[in-house]
Amino acid sequence: MTWLRFALPLLLVALAELAFRVGTWEPVAKPESSAGQSIQLKRAVLRHPAHVDVVTLGNSRAVYGLDHEGLAAAAREKGLAHVNLALPGSHWMSIKSLSDWIRKQHPEVRARLIAVSVTDFVYAGNGAYELGIVQPFRRWGDTEWVQNHVRFSSASLPTYAVYSSLFGYREDVQDLVRSPGGRWGSVRWWHEHGRNLFEGPKVEKDSCRVDTSSLQSCVATAPGSLTADDRIVVQQCKGLTGGAKYRVDLAPFLEEKSEPPAEVAAGRSVVRSYLSERAWKGRTLVVLMPTHHIWLDEVSARAVHAWALQTLAPLVAAGDIDLLDYTDLFNSRGGSDCRAFWDLYHQNASGRERLAALLLPAVRERLYRVGAQSASD
Amino acid sequence: MLFNSWGFVAFFVCLLLVLAPLRHYSTAWRCVMLAASYFFYGQWSWGYLGLILASTVADYWLALRIAGSARPRRYIVLSVALNLAFLGFFKYANFLIETGNAGLALAHAGVRLTPLDIVLPVGISFFTFQAMSYTMDVYRRQIEPRRRFLDYALFIAFFPQLLSGPIVRAREFFTQLDHPRPLTAADTQHALVLIAMGYVKKVVFADTLAEVVNPIWANVAGHDPGQVLLAIYGFAFQIYFDFSGYTDIAIGIALLLGFRFPKNFNYPYAALSVQDFWRRWHMTLSRWLRDYLYISLGGSRGSRARTYANLFVTMLLGGLWHGASWNFVVWGGLHGAYLAVERALRGRLPGMDPTSLPGRALRWFVTFNLVCFAWIFFRSPDFATSMEVLRKLASLPSEPLHWAPLRSTAIFLLAAVAWQAIAYRLQVKERLARAGTGAFAAASAAMVLLVIWFTPGKTAPFIYFQF
Numbered sequence: 001m002t003w004l005r006f007a008l009p010l011l012l013v014a015l016a017e018l019a020f021r022v023g024t025w026e027p028v029a030k031p032e033s034s035a036g037q038s039i040q041l042k043r044a045v046l047r048h049p050a051h052v053d054v055v056t057l058g059n060s061r062a063v064y065g066l067d068h069e070g071l072a073a074a075a076r077e078k079g080l081a082h083v084n085l086a087l088p089g090s091h092w093m094s095i096k097s098l099s100d101w102i103r104k105q106h107p108e109v110r111a112r113l114i115a116v117s118v119t120d121f122v123y124a125g126n127g128a129y130e131l132g133i134v135q136p137f138r139r140w141g142d143t144e145w146v147q148n149h150v151r152f153s154s155a156s157l158p159t160y161a162v163y164s165s166l167f168g169y170r171e172d173v174q175d176l177v178r179s180p181g182g183r184w185g186s187v188r189w190w191h192e193h194g195r196n197l198f199e200g201p202k203v204e205k206d207s208c209r210v211d212t213s214s215l216q217s218c219v220a221t222a223p224g225s226l227t228a229d230d231r232i233v234v235q236q237c238k239g240l241t242g243g244a245k246y247r248v249d250l251a252p253f254l255e256e257k258s259e260p261p262a263e264v265a266a267g268r269s270v271v272r273s274y275l276s277e278r279a280w281k282g283r284t285l286v287v288l289m290p291t292h293h294i295w296l297d298e299v300s301a302r303a304v305h306a307w308a309l310q311t312l313a314p315l316v317a318a319g320d321i322d323l324l325d326y327t328d329l330f331n332s333r334g335g336s337d338c339r340a341f342w343d344l345y346h347q348n349a350s351g352r353e354r355l356a357a358l359l360l361p362a363v364r365e366r367l368y369r370v371g372a373q374s375a376s377d
Numbered sequence: 378m379l380f381n382s383w384g385f386v387a388f389f390v391c392l393l394l395v396l397a398p399l400r401h402y403s404t405a406w407r408c409v410m411l412a413a414s415y416f417f418y419g420q421w422s423w424g425y426l427g428l429i430l431a432s433t434v435a436d437y438w439l440a441l442r443i444a445g446s447a448r449p450r451r452y453i454v455l456s457v458a459l460n461l462a463f464l465g466f467f468k469y470a471n472f473l474i475e476t477g478n479a480g481l482a483l484a485h486a487g488v489r490l491t492p493l494d495i496v497l498p499v500g501i502s503f504f505t506f507q508a509m510s511y512t513m514d515v516y517r518r519q520i521e522p523r524r525r526f527l528d529y530a531l532f533i534a535f536f537p538q539l540l541s542g543p544i545v546r547a548r549e550f551f552t553q554l555d556h557p558r559p560l561t562a563a564d565t566q567h568a569l570v571l572i573a574m575g576y577v578k579k580v581v582f583a584d585t586l587a588e589v590v591n592p593i594w595a596n597v598a599g600h601d602p603g604q605v606l607l608a609i610y611g612f613a614f615q616i617y618f619d620f621s622g623y624t625d626i627a628i629g630i631a632l633l634l635g636f637r638f639p640k641n642f643n644y645p646y647a648a649l650s651v652q653d654f655w656r657r658w659h660m661t662l663s664r665w666l667r668d669y670l671y672i673s674l675g676g677s678r679g680s681r682a683r684t685y686a687n688l689f690v691t692m693l694l695g696g697l698w699h700g701a702s703w704n705f706v707v708w709g710g711l712h713g714a715y716l717a718v719e720r721a722l723r724g725r726l727p728g729m730d731p732t733s734l735p736g737r738a739l740r741w742f743v744t745f746n747l748v749c750f751a752w753i754f755f756r757s758p759d760f761a762t763s764m765e766v767l768r769k770l771a772s773l774p775s776e777p778l779h780w781a782p783l784r785s786t787a788i789f790l791l792a793a794v795a796w797q798a799i800a801y802r803l804q805v806k807e808r809l810a811r812a813g814t815g816a817f818a819a820a821s822a823a824m825v826l827l828v829i830w831f832t833p834g835k836t837a838p839f840i841y842f843q844f
Contacts, residue, residue: 002562005814006569012822154383157834166829173830178785 013166020165026136029172030183031190034132036172037087038094042136044195045083045105052106053080054113054367057095060088061289062115064346067356068200071113074360078368083197086115087133091126092267093149094133096274101137103280111283111367114275117291118308118327119300122248123263124270125149128158135161135168148270202349207233208338215244215298229342236344240299251303254310264301268311275312276320284321285366286312290329290355292344293336322366326355378420379838380626381579388417389630396634400557407527407554410634414536418500425498428463429534435459436508437529440515440522449516456512460505467497472701500540502698504533506665511547513669520548528554537631541623541841543641543661553636564632566817567810571629573824574806578622579839580832582793586615588833589786594756597765602773605766607783607790612756613749614793616840617645620659623839625806639664644801646748649731649740651715654748666695685720689713699755704763708754715747 019025030036045052054075056062068084075082085098095114103109120126128150138146143163152162161168176183209226210233211217218237226234253260260268275284288308296305305327315321330340330351340351347355378385392413399406419426439456443449471492481488511532514520523529532550533539558564590611593600600608621642628638641660648654655663671691677684689710696709729743730736757763800806809820 005562005817006565008814008818009569009821009825012818013825016822016826157832164829166826170830177831178788 017164017166020169021138023136025169025172028176028183028187029169030175031186033172033175034089034129035135035169038133038136040190040195041085041087042101044197045085045102047194048083048197050081051108052083052102053109054082054111055099055102055109056082056084056086056113056115057090057098058086058115058289059090059120060086061117061345061347062086063088063200064203064342064348065289065352065355066115066200066287067352067360068198070356070360071363072198074364075368078364080368082367084200085197086200089126089129089133091120091130091149092124092270092274093126093130093146094137097134097137099274099280100139109282111285112280113285113287113363113367115287115289117289117295118305119291119295121271121308121311122250122267122301122304124267125151128156128161131158131161131168132171135165138165148266202352203342203346204349205229205342206339206348206350207341207343210234210237210338212237212292212294212338212341212344213335215241215294218294233343237294240294240344244299247300247302249302250307254303254306256310271311272315275315276318283367285363286321286323287359288323288325288327290326290331290340290347290351292341293331294344296327296331324359324362326358329355329358378417380623380630381576384420388413393633400559403557404527407531411527411531411534414531414534414539417536418534418539421499422496428498428501429504432460432463432505432508433530433533436512436533437523437526440512440529441524443512443515444522453512453516457509460509464501464505467495467501469697469701470495503542503544504539506544506662506698508533510544510665510669514547520551523551535631535636537627537634537636538638541620541627541839542659543624543627543638544665545638545661549639550636557635560633560635563811566812568629568632569821570806570809570817571625571632573821575622575625575627575629576828577824578618578625581827582796583615583619583622584833584837585789585831586611586618586793587837589789590615594758594762597762597769600769601779602769602776603778603780603783605769606773607786609749609753609756609766611786611790613646613752614790614797616752616755617642618793619840623841644797646745646797647741647801648744648748649737650744651712651719651747654744655712655716662695662698666691670694681721685717688716688720692716703760704754704757707760707763708751711751711754715751
């Protein structure tokens with residue numbers, strides 16, 4: 001039985017992998033981490049005894065920018081349950097993964113609202129951190145699909161999570177060892193309170209003390225006059241300056257006569273295939289969230305707005321999705337309305353309210369109308 | 378090719394598969410092993426492979442001449458000179474030029490020598506020492522020279538120990554080459570335990586400690602004295618885990634290839650004297666320095682003063698062997714001075730009785746801190762940094778300790794110390810090597826999980842590769 005002696009350690013590691021894959025670690029995962037937020041969401045949905053009719057999916061732009069309470073109330077008026085499944089950091093991989101998972105848990109779901117920004121249409125993936133978000137929702141045999149979004153690289157340990165859940169929870173285990181006391185407190189708090197599926201955070205502050213008329217002016221804002229919150233905005237501007245130098249120009253590819261770079265083409269094909277898949281039987285409303293002009297004019301790919309619309313156009317034409325475009329809602333020639341944003345990414349309470357005034361009637365009409373089914377019905 | 382890379386894992390697994398059917402064909406086995414060793418070294422530099430070959434051919438021929446000549450002295454002198462010339466050129470030429478320039482500047486000579494554009498060949502200190510030990514053993518009639526070039530070439534280039542040791546004696550190597558032992562299940566288990574523990578030491582402890590202490594060493598002036606003190610202790614454990622981790626992996630790999638290498642570390646921070654430390658730290662280098670340098674200088678056969686001088690010179694040269702800088706000279710000199718003073722004071726210090734618990738505790742405390750003090754010079758990138766560290770240490774009593782930035786580093790350091798203490802007290806490595814299936818499997822799986830979870834994002838090359 002010599003072989004057993006040397007195979008057994010590998011077998012035990014495989015068992016540990018299996019245990020992590022089926023969610024054994026989930027009860028102790030850090031609630032604030034990427035995976036932890038997904039786990040809180042998963043638990044909230046599993047605890048939710050009633051039916052789910054409409055879901056909101058999206059990243060932090062959706063988390064802060066949508067009036068989740070208003071949407072839930074409007075749905076309730078029609079006897080429907082509209083739950084907020086938006087997760088900070090979500091990109092197409094997690095949106096699709098969560099979408100599939102909720103359909104399995106609640107086959108009665110009849111519609112989804114996907115709130116994204118036009119900047120989310122350039123690439124299929126958004127970095128290895130998304131592997132953490134998707135971890136609690138992963139299925140057997142989805143490795144190839146995950147690889148379409150995050151490429152495995154032997155030199156990058158976070159990407160090992162493409163293949164292994166043990167790697168997926170690496171940072172979580174490290175964090176637990178670093179501060180075990182804090183972990184138990186936060187796990188207990190979340191266990192007692194849980195995530196509310198019908199609410200979203202509201203931020204009152206705005207970004208008006210920082211000059212966001214351009215990336216350069218934002219970076220150059222005198223630090224003396226700034227609060228800690230304002231400094232975060234300046235920090236964001238500084239962080240974006242590097243990327244701004246390497247903008248892809250998508251304008252030449254808008255006519256679809258020439259092929260864009262492979263990763264951009266892959267992004268377009270991923271979005272189109274998700275949003276047109278027949279497995280999703282309900283309606284899909286894509287909401288393009290208000291986006292700060294710095295992103296559109298200086299940071300993201302050139303012509304990104306037109307590119308997003310061009311990506312979605314065939315889906316709209318085929319009736320696979322409905323589209324509401326609020327990208328420039330708070331933009332004018334002079335730049336973006338600082339009273340609607342609390343940083344370069346997110347709307348504050350005022351922006352959220354102004355968007356809700358336009359969005360709620362449209363959502364009522366498209367998603368809550370009794371008898372409304374898929375757009376192709 | 379680093380031991381802690383996927384490339385090496387693939388290389389080694391392929392090599393084991395190729396070697397397995399050749400077990401009964403010794404020449405073929407040796408040829409494949411030599412080719413693999415050259416390939417391993419070539420991954421770092423194919424150009425410097427020529428240096429190993431040149432050194433191998435020269436010492437092979439000189440050893441034959443030493444054994445066959447009526448006047449062997451001239452050949453051993455030639456061998457030692459040749460090896461020292463190799464070392465001297467690649468390792469010390471620029472050090473001598475810089476030192477010369479400093480002297481010329483002091484003398485206002487108006488002349489400046491241009492430093493040479495040399496890249497230090499990886500492992501040169503190790504393979505030249507191994508080559509020198511071979512010719513000296515032949516000269517001392519302790520071994521017969523190898524007639525077969527293939528055997529000697531393999532002794533020099535054998536990849537598990539080529540880059541950072543352990544420094545293996547020719548007799549130890551050739552005996553095992555000539556009488557290969559079948560790989561037993563017990564040997565395999567022992568080897569796997571060593572390899573797993575080596576990886577844990579390297580990637581979990583050493584690399585994580587590197588992440589926290591390297592920024593402090595890079596900017597000593599910008600850190601609190603408390604942080605600098607922690608960086609000194611942190612480095613003490615970082616270098617131990619790094620080097621002993623490497624050695625464990627090397628010994629484990631060699632064992633899987635059928636070779637038992639000598640132990641290189643034996644819980645050095647449990648030492649109760651500096652002499653004891655050197656019997657536990659880099660043991661094969663200590664043995665080399667003792668047998669080929671200290672004894673050649675006269676050892677302890679002369680007067681007391683001569684013995685102290687021999688100890689000092691041996692350690693000074695041992696320090697210089699590590700690298701060409703004044704820092705290494707000071708590091709070696711400090712250890713030489715420690716050993717000489719320790720010898721002079723042996724049995725004369727009250728309260729340090731090694732048979733009593735307080736005496737042992739005091740001895741341990743003094744030894745550990747003396748060793749850590751010397752590490753300051755070993756770790757500092759230059760002499761100015763060493764002085765800055767000393768200034769920080771001097772201001773330690775007067776400056777308040779800011780605990781917050783130290784907390785996580787201190788906790789990790791404590792974890793590292795606890796790991797060592799448990800391993801030492803329970804002799805974990807030795808027990809696991811003999812453990813039953815269940816315990817071995819559980820411990821091995823736990824070590825694999827530790828590596829998966831606690832490897833930092835970036836793994837660093839082994840520290841001793843630079844020597």
